[in-house]
Amino acid sequence: MKHLISIRDMTKKEILNFLNAAEKIEKSEMRPKFPDSIMSILFFEPSTRTRFSFETAMKKLSGKTITMSGSAGTSMEKGESFADTIKTISRYSNIMVIRSAIEGSVRYAAEIAGIPVINAGDGANQHPSQALLDLYSIKKTQAGIENKTIAIVGDLKYGRAVHSLVDAMSHFAPEFYFISPRHLRLPKKFRDELDRKKIKYNECAEIEEVIPALDIMYVTRIQRERFVDIEEYEKVKNSYVLKPEMLKNVKNNFKILHPLPRVNEIDCGVDVTPYAYYFDQAENGVYIRQAIISILLEGAQ
Amino acid sequence: MKHLISIRDMTKKEILNFLNAAEKIEKSEMRPKFPDSIMSILFFEPSTRTRFSFETAMKKLSGKTITMSGSAGTSMEKGESFADTIKTISRYSNIMVIRSAIEGSVRYAAEIAGIPVINAGDGANQHPSQALLDLYSIKKTQAGIENKTIAIVGDLKYGRAVHSLVDAMSHFAPEFYFISPRHLRLPKKFRDELDRKKIKYNECAEIEEVIPALDIMYVTRIQRERFVDIEEYEKVKNSYVLKPEMLKNVKNNFKILHPLPRVNEIDCGVDVTPYAYYFDQAENGVYIRQAIISILLEGAQ
Amino acid sequence: MKHLISIRDMTKKEILNFLNAAEKIEKSEMRPKFPDSIMSILFFEPSTRTRFSFETAMKKLSGKTITMSGSAGTSMEKGESFADTIKTISRYSNIMVIRSAIEGSVRYAAEIAGIPVINAGDGANQHPSQALLDLYSIKKTQAGIENKTIAIVGDLKYGRAVHSLVDAMSHFAPEFYFISPRHLRLPKKFRDELDRKKIKYNECAEIEEVIPALDIMYVTRIQRERFVDIEEYEKVKNSYVLKPEMLKNVKNNFKILHPLPRVNEIDCGVDVTPYAYYFDQAENGVYIRQAIISILLEGAQ
Numbered sequence: 001m002k003h004l005i006s007i008r009d010m011t012k013k014e015i016l017n018f019l020n021a022a023e024k025i026e027k028s029e030m031r032p033k034f035p036d037s038i039m040s041i042l043f044f045e046p047s048t049r050t051r052f053s054f055e056t057a058m059k060k061l062s063g064k065t066i067t068m069s070g071s072a073g074t075s076m077e078k079g080e081s082f083a084d085t086i087k088t089i090s091r092y093s094n095i096m097v098i099r100s101a102i103e104g105s106v107r108y109a110a111e112i113a114g115i116p117v118i119n120a121g122d123g124a125n126q127h128p129s130q131a132l133l134d135l136y137s138i139k140k141t142q143a144g145i146e147n148k149t150i151a152i153v154g155d156l157k158y159g160r161a162v163h164s165l166v167d168a169m170s171h172f173a174p175e176f177y178f179i180s181p182r183h184l185r186l187p188k189k190f191r192d193e194l195d196r197k198k199i200k201y202n203e204c205a206e207i208e209e210v211i212p213a214l215d216i217m218y219v220t221r222i223q224r225e226r227f228v229d230i231e232e233y234e235k236v237k238n239s240y241v242l243k244p245e246m247l248k249n250v251k252n253n254f255k256i257l258h259p260l261p262r263v264n265e266i267d268c269g270v271d272v273t274p275y276a277y278y279f280d281q282a283e284n285g286v287y288i289r290q291a292i293i294s295i296l297l298e299g300a301q
Numbered sequence: 302m303k304h305l306i307s308i309r310d311m312t313k314k315e316i317l318n319f320l321n322a323a324e325k326i327e328k329s330e331m332r333p334k335f336p337d338s339i340m341s342i343l344f345f346e347p348s349t350r351t352r353f354s355f356e357t358a359m360k361k362l363s364g365k366t367i368t369m370s371g372s373a374g375t376s377m378e379k380g381e382s383f384a385d386t387i388k389t390i391s392r393y394s395n396i397m398v399i400r401s402a403i404e405g406s407v408r409y410a411a412e413i414a415g416i417p418v419i420n421a422g423d424g425a426n427q428h429p430s431q432a433l434l435d436l437y438s439i440k441k442t443q444a445g446i447e448n449k450t451i452a453i454v455g456d457l458k459y460g461r462a463v464h465s466l467v468d469a470m471s472h473f474a475p476e477f478y479f480i481s482p483r484h485l486r487l488p489k490k491f492r493d494e495l496d497r498k499k500i501k502y503n504e505c506a507e508i509e510e511v512i513p514a515l516d517i518m519y520v521t522r523i524q525r526e527r528f529v530d531i532e533e534y535e536k537v538k539n540s541y542v543l544k545p546e547m548l549k550n551v552k553n554n555f556k557i558l559h560p561l562p563r564v565n566e567i568d569c570g571v572d573v574t575p576y577a578y579y580f581d582q583a584e585n586g587v588y589i590r591q592a593i594i595s596i597l598l599e600g601a602q
Numbered sequence: 603m604k605h606l607i608s609i610r611d612m613t614k615k616e617i618l619n620f621l622n623a624a625e626k627i628e629k630s631e632m633r634p635k636f637p638d639s640i641m642s643i644l645f646f647e648p649s650t651r652t653r654f655s656f657e658t659a660m661k662k663l664s665g666k667t668i669t670m671s672g673s674a675g676t677s678m679e680k681g682e683s684f685a686d687t688i689k690t691i692s693r694y695s696n697i698m699v700i701r702s703a704i705e706g707s708v709r710y711a712a713e714i715a716g717i718p719v720i721n722a723g724d725g726a727n728q729h730p731s732q733a734l735l736d737l738y739s740i741k742k743t744q745a746g747i748e749n750k751t752i753a754i755v756g757d758l759k760y761g762r763a764v765h766s767l768v769d770a771m772s773h774f775a776p777e778f779y780f781i782s783p784r785h786l787r788l789p790k791k792f793r794d795e796l797d798r799k800k801i802k803y804n805e806c807a808e809i810e811e812v813i814p815a816l817d818i819m820y821v822t823r824i825q826r827e828r829f830v831d832i833e834e835y836e837k838v839k840n841s842y843v844l845k846p847e848m849l850k851n852v853k854n855n856f857k858i859l860h861p862l863p864r865v866n867e868i869d870c871g872v873d874v875t876p877y878a879y880y881f882d883q884a885e886n887g888v889y890i891r892q893a894i895i896s897i898l899l900e901g902a903q
Contacts, residue, residue, distance in 0.1 A: 036662075038658055056339055056394070059365040059367075075649075075862070078863050078865070080862070083870075089651075091888075092655060221379075260385065260389060261386075262382075279392060282393075286392075350690060361638075562678075580693055581693075
């Protein structure tokens with residue numbers, strides 16, 4: 001494998017390969033070092049968190065980074081094409097991370113770059129390093145990843161983290177609960193695919209009733225701009241807030257994940273319960289990204 | 302000590318500990334190295350100079366940096382709380398430097414970060430690394446730091462560098478001259494504290510008469526936006542400009558400090574006199590910040 | 603030599619010294635390392651490409667970088683003078699790279715900085731590292747640099763890369779073809795100088811007829827903002843587009859250079875021909891800049 005563009009490109013074995021490498025890196029059983037490698041980070045759509053996670057991963061590997069955030073002051077403002085930007089920057093670096101608002105643009109970049117390319121999010125499409133860190137967090141907290149019961153809560157229609165997670169987990173015989181306002185349901189193409197793969201899933205509108213059955217609850221942000229009717233948003237927003245008193249009958253191994261940033265989907269009171277795992281999950285992102293960079297750079301040698 | 306939040310938290314011994322470490326680092330008697338440490342630099346209020354000084358210090362220690370400047374394009378724009386930002390970024394790094402416009406916010410960050418936190422300025426409140434570098438500059442140029450006569454000139458009401466310096470110097474039996482327009486006087490709570498500590502100070506409106514008595518003159522910028530009456534500003538601005546011809550009867554050890562940036566408070570003709578020390582003072586900032594980072598990281602181990 | 607300000611300051615021998623060092627660095631015959639050096643990069647006029655090229659070069663030399671792009675959020679916004687900014691930042695670093703919109707400002711910076719300064723472009727004036735990488739690209743592709751026939755196409759009036767290239771090549775007995783719209787001709791002072799040096803040049807308005815004679819065609823962007831009459835621009839723009847069908851009768855060693863970014867001066871169909879060299883040229887920029895940094899830092903020791 002040369003690039004990381006979509007979780008849909010990956011076999012179960014390849015996914016497990018990344019998770020295993022991350023585990024070895026976290027436990028310091030493996031200490032890959034790339035002191036002579038430069039990672040270019042091109043974030044056409046800014047994001048401090050994901051950028052920091054990749055920068056940190058590369059620096060922990062003794063590698064160097066060059067970073068562009070936004071397109072202000074760049075050659076693209078002077079009318080340069082996306083392709084020319086990619087071709088040029090690839091001459092300065094050994095591996096490239098791209099975030100873009102345009103679906104498919106990162107796959108195109110991978111075709112022309114000549115170096116390994118990592119998709120750090122292309123529009124509503126894919127965010128595969130997020131899916132891998134989510135899987136890593138599930139595996140680590142559940143002592144395994146097969147046959148888990150997972151609720152995914154929030155904006156299931158537009159959330160690229162959700163889509164990548166559903167795709168990735170489908171290799172591991174999960175049972176899903178999809179909890180969302182009606183017009184933010186998981187798109188039909190994903191549900192059809194789950195049917196085809198004979199993966200069990202349930203759609204519901206209420207969080208509370210399903211909590212006792214869950215191993216994992218994956219909460220996502222509901223964005224106001226997805227709603228035409230602001231009253232509808234206010235109503236929905238408040239019915240999808242996870243509160244400490246809802247966690248009375250959970251399983252011992254139950255964990256709450258969130259790709260962050262959180263706005264108010266999870267009450268701060270939940271943070272101090274043993275079920276809150278979202279900040280650890282963010283930390284896991286560094287191990288996974290160290291694994292991704294290492295595997296792609298080694299493949300490139 | 303785990304964090305550097307306010308000079309008011311520090312004993313005389315702790316202050317001297319930082320100054321001594323900086324001296325050893327400057328003389329290469331001590332060469333601390335942190336090749337596996339990452340410093341996150343969160344500047345919610347941008348400042349190139351202070352940011353560069355911290356980045357340089359960390360890089361001279363072989364450490365790595367990840368930097369956010371301003372809040373544009375960050376998760377906070379998506380509605381994330383300050384606390385969540387701090388908690389997440391702290392998972393990526395071993396030490397954190399924060400500048401914020403909100404007084405007290407950095408102390409709060411230190412409580413939740415789980416890693417050492419350095420206050421690089423919170424509103425009009427504190428800027429302790431600036432105070433330490435000012436003390437280091439005084440100690441280095443005066444062969445000692447006790448019993449010095451120090452004039453502080455300019456905006457004594459709002460200047461956080463001034464407030465931190467007055468607090469810090471109070472351990473060392475100084476005599477102060479406070480020179481400012483009347484409505485930018487040093488606030489009463491600071492004067493009361495000096496009275497309580499029996500530290501001598503004089504308030505005056507004219508620079509020239511006091512110069513011959515001084516070991517140190519610490520000049521600060523008077524900001525136009527502090528004035529309601531623009532004519533008042535124009536008058537005051539010009540009466541607080543230090544010029545070469547005012548330096549005829551100074552002591553041999555006399556030095557002029559300024560936290561920089563300067564606008565026109567010090568005439569450029571002063572730069573070439575042996576009394577100008579402000580650019581050396583900026584360089585001292587790197588040694589002090591190397592000392593701060595080293596001491597906090599070692600404490601964190 | 604202490605600084606790199608203008609190609610006009612350099613002797614033929616000095617130019618060749620840079621080209622030879624770049625060649626040795628590219629071939630790994632020389633591996634200079636500066637792990638304790640910090641490069642400050644001050645881009646008052648933003649440019650991702652040139653900034654990345656310098657950052658990459660410094661990082662390949664194991665050096666560190668601190669970067670300011672634009673003047674937003676800097677001390678200059680608070681009213682600090684350019685001189686004070688340079689003097690202060692020079693205390694944090696061992697070598698400085700400056701891009702500025704103001705002609706002559708980088709030479710002034712070099713006078714006051716106290717460390718080696720590299721001009722990364724000052725207005726329409728000079729861009730000497732670009733000229734050196736252009737020469738390096740010519741030398742590398744032509745097995746030599748003397749007696750070459752070179753067409754320069756596009757905006758010859760304002761293009762600083764063009765001016766630096768004409769100056770630099772003048773040491774190597776070239777024959778020039780200058781191809782431009784009439785009101786974007788190479789300025790008279792350059793033509794007069796070529797006359798004085800007895801260097802052959804031809805001015806023409808059409809690309810196609812001269813191509814078979816060329817070793818090198820150097821294409822530059824024609825900027826819309828240089829035209830008062832937009833119809834004139836549209837006409838000119840299209841008559842200066844290099845297309846694959848124009849390359850039928852070229853010499854075997856013929857190469858097309860472009861300082862990039864390209865807008866539409868070179869049709870993308872040209873990219874796949876063996877004559878397209880502009881992306882390799884961008885890569886050469888890293889070797890040249892490694893050479894420049896190494897030579898200046900060694901001179902500074």
